[in-house]
Structure formats: C-alpha cells, structure tokens
C-alpha cells in the first residue's frame with residue numbers, strides 16, 4: 553500500500569514554512585528515540601502555531617532502555633509507547649482542534665483512537681513511499697476512523713523529502 557492512499561481526500565498538505573517547521577521539530581524528536589528499528593517523532597501544534605507537546609517512541613519514563621529489550625520485539629512491543637501517544641500524554645492542556653504531525657510512519661489504529669479522543673482535528677504525516685505489508689490493514693483502520701470522526705488526514709511527503717534520516 554502506498555502511503556499516499558491514506559490521505560482521506562487526496563490532499564497533499566501545502567509545503568509552507570510552518571508545516572516544514574512542524575516536521576523539523578517532529579524529525580528532531582524522532583532522533584531522540586532509542587528504538588533501533590523505527591524512530592518516530594510527533595509534535596502537537598496549537599491553532600496559533602505554537603507547540604503544545606512533543607513525543608517519540610520509547611519506553612515509559614523510569615523504565616530502563618535496555619538494548620536487549622529494544623531489540624527483542626515480543627519484549628519491546630508491550631513496553632513501548634508510540635510517539636503520538638507520548639505527545640498526547642505529555643501535554644498539559646486540552647488538545648481540542650489542535651494538529652498533530654508525525655513520521656516516518658502514519659499513526660497506528662491505537663494512536664488514531666487516542667488522537668480522536670483527545671480532540672485533535674488534523675493529522676499531517678510523512679511516511680515511506682511504501683509501507684511494510686503488515687501495516688496495510690492497520691492503516692486502513694486508521695484512515696477509516698479518522699474519516700468517520702472528522703479528523704483531517706494529510707500526507708505530506710517521504711522522510712527523505714523533509715530531510716529526515718530513516719534510521720540512526
């Protein structure tokens with residue numbers, strides 16, 4: 553599945569300086585992740601374009617970032633909190649009508665549910681041109697839930713196009 557298909561209305565978000573700024577910050581957050589396979593970053597932006605919260609994928613605060621656990625998927629998955637969820641949980645204010653920017657993967661279905669419940673009304677994402685096969689079902693659920701809940705979903709580009717390292 554090409555990530556472009558996730559865009560609910562086929563719209564690619566404008567390449568304005570504020571969008572680039574948001575993705576620059578999300579990219580800086582992604583670099584903070586200790587996950588050796590996928591480093592994701594997210595930023596939640598208020599309607600006046602100031603930053604409400606940031607997040608990246610990782611274990612909860614105080615839980616040791618043992619590489620032996622981070623490199624072992626059955627040990628990692630139950631512990632890890634995704635970038636979008638970390639940003640939502642880090643925020644200290646209501647997030648109604650805010651916008652979340654994330655990459656280099658679109659939100660999974662569980663994060664999509666949290667985004668909807670937090671009142672966020674727009675999601676911009678960067679994603680690899682081709683998503684891993686096992687993500688296809690998940691991403692269709694995300695797109696369907698956002699569509700039903702009235703959350704605008706905008707595909708912005710690939711990690712390379714916004715100047716992100718894929719890994720490292």
Ligand SMILES: [Zn+2]
Pocket residue numbers: 634635636659660661662663664
């Ligand atoms: Zn997620």
